[in-house]
Amino acid sequence: MKKHMLSALVGAALIGALSSSAAAAANPFSDVPRDHWAYDAVTQLAADGVVEGYGDGTYRGDRSITRYEMAQMTARAMAKGDLSASDRALVDRLAAEFADELNNLGVRVSNLERNADMVKWEGELRYVYLSYRDERRDGTTDKHNTNMLQVRLLPNAEINKNWRVKARLTGTTALAKDQAGNVALSYLYADGNYGKLRLQFGKMSHFWSYSDDGLVADSWFSGAIATYGSKVKVMAEAGRWNMKSAHVGISGYVPAGGDTSNHQGIGIDYANGKLQAGVAYRRWEADTFRLLPQYRRNGTSNRASIWSVGGKYSFTKNVALAARFAENTEADNYNRSYNFQLNYKGSNTKDPGSWGAYVAYRRLGGYSTLMPTYEIHRQTYKTPVHDGEFGTKGWVVGGSFAPMMNTNIDVGYFHGKSLNTGKSAETLYTRVQMFW
Structure with missing residues (x-):
């Protein structure tokens, strides 16, 4: 899956809810310009400590990454216990998407899936x-x-x-x-x-x-x-x-x-x-x-x-x-x-x-x-x-x-x-x- 395709999912879920607060957040990624369609979502997730990017200060949104790499980022996000409700909902959806890769990494998703929604119909x-x-x-x-x-x-x-x-x-x-x-x-x-x-x-x-x-x-x-x-x-x-x-x-x-x-x-x-x-x-x-x-x-x-x-x-x-x-x-x-x-x-x-x-x-x-x-x-x-x-x-x-x-x-x-x-x-x- 291409990284920019993941950004589409992230942006569609969060851009409306987080746009006002994300505008005030500093841009941590040099390769995500302010006029990028996913800018608000990415910067807010980074500000919340959910998305960490790479050590060289880039998000690498335009290159192909493996599902294994995305699962690693999702696992780091799962380990954070103080997420907002909206961020937690996004992480839960990512964990469901990458459940097999997370299990291979030794990260259990059963508890996350159980708490994905407090009320299920x-x-x-x-x-x-x-x-x-x-x-x-x-x-x-x-x-x-x-x-x-x-x-x-x-x-x-x-x-x-x-x-x-x-x-x-x-x-x-x-x-x-x-x-x-x-x-x-x-x-x-x-x-x-x-x-x-x-x-x-x-x-x-x-x-x-x-x-x-x-x-x-x-x-x-x-x-x-x-x-x-x-x-x-x-x-x-x-x-x-x-x-x-x-x-x-x-x-x-x-x-x-x-x-x-x-x-x-x-x-x-x-x-x-x-x-x-x-x-x-x-x-x-x-x-x-x-x-x-x-x-x-x-x-x-x-x-x-x-x-x-x-x-x-x-x-x-x-x-x-x-x-x-x-x-x-x-x-x-x-x-x-x-x-x-x-x-x-x-x-x-x-x-x-x-x-x-x-x-x-x-x-x-x-x-x-x-x-x-x-x-x-x-x-x-x-x-x-x-x-x-x-x-x-x-x-x-x-x-x-x-x-x-x-x-x-x-x-x-x-x-x-x-x-x-x-x-x-x-x-x-x-x-x-x-x-x-």
């Missing part, structure tokens, strides 16, 4: 098409299509080297009705990391365990999570869970007069090489948390006590087998769920053209799978009068493909039966995601 545009068909008990057939467009905005703010604040804003549009809903705050929490210890406080997702991988509850609750360990992790959480917003009750539990339950959970995960495994216990309880009388065990009516165990083994880098099982010890029926899944490869949004496929057999009992991550089954949890409200079982085949950078397409097909009626049920699912 990521996002996702998501399109979902879901079509399901279920046979009712009376012999009629229920058909329904979902055609949804969603935007997710994810601010991530750095508080200090240990703490961040994370959030997600979600806006949804029903395309068939051309009807947009309100933008909702899905979660908001503080996330602290101290080596092997991680602490989270606020409204956040349940801890993610190898034991169930979203089989039990892929939802958000208000409270706290503590995680400790690396290869072996111990996780504990406690707080309040809004059952109505998570569609609980459609799977058998009924929020009568109130929507929120007390919640506690604990889990242990292990990961080493090809093997991942875990066990977890979760409990929800509320005076208004009713288990339908015909499915109670030992007269208990206001609790869900769910154990889960499972794991995944990777035979090769492309082939992995996962098995998960969950049971609600408070219920006598619809109380067991499991998922056996064989994965081949997988798509990667940073690797256009990558793809993956899977086949699975799942049984989702309504009293042990309160809010699963498997969207292809969720229609049975969203229609309370539906015959399939207590869950489904059957085969799923699916795949994923990354057609271009930061884009992913998922497709899936489920064919099985309602646990309640034994009648057939099938779903076609498509999801397109674009990330930034």
Whole structure:
């Protein structure tokens, strides 16, 4: 890269903000005349001690320099701890550009990149098409299509080297009705990391365990999570869970007069090489948390006590087998769920053209799978009068493909039966995601 091309980047970023103060700065470089287009930016950076030039008093802006030389200058600028906000922003951009060269020089850029912006925004545009068909008990057939467009905005703010604040804003549009809903705050929490210890406080997702991988509850609750360990992790959480917003009750539990339950959970995960495994216990309880009388065990009516165990083994880098099982010890029926899944490869949004496929057999009992991550089954949890409200079982085949950078397409097909009626049920699912 030519030095004057770098000057263009420097000048465009700083000339407007720094021109007034740079005019008063002395020109330290004999080969940068006052009428040079980058004069203000160069002299200000030199005055701030960010750019030092060469020992002979020249900037050498008209000769070609190597990326290695530019990385050396950037490294010297990174070592300065008293830069102004505008100078620091410029140095951060240079460090990102010359990250490989800086790493070769032994200069770590991870901390610099982490502090480049105190607040970072990521996002996702998501399109979902879901079509399901279920046979009712009376012999009629229920058909329904979902055609949804969603935007997710994810601010991530750095508080200090240990703490961040994370959030997600979600806006949804029903395309068939051309009807947009309100933008909702899905979660908001503080996330602290101290080596092997991680602490989270606020409204956040349940801890993610190898034991169930979203089989039990892929939802958000208000409270706290503590995680400790690396290869072996111990996780504990406690707080309040809004059952109505998570569609609980459609799977058998009924929020009568109130929507929120007390919640506690604990889990242990292990990961080493090809093997991942875990066990977890979760409990929800509320005076208004009713288990339908015909499915109670030992007269208990206001609790869900769910154990889960499972794991995944990777035979090769492309082939992995996962098995998960969950049971609600408070219920006598619809109380067991499991998922056996064989994965081949997988798509990667940073690797256009990558793809993956899977086949699975799942049984989702309504009293042990309160809010699963498997969207292809969720229609049975969203229609309370539906015959399939207590869950489904059957085969799923699916795949994923990354057609271009930061884009992913998922497709899936489920064919099985309602646990309640034994009648057939099938779903076609498509999801397109674009990330930034």
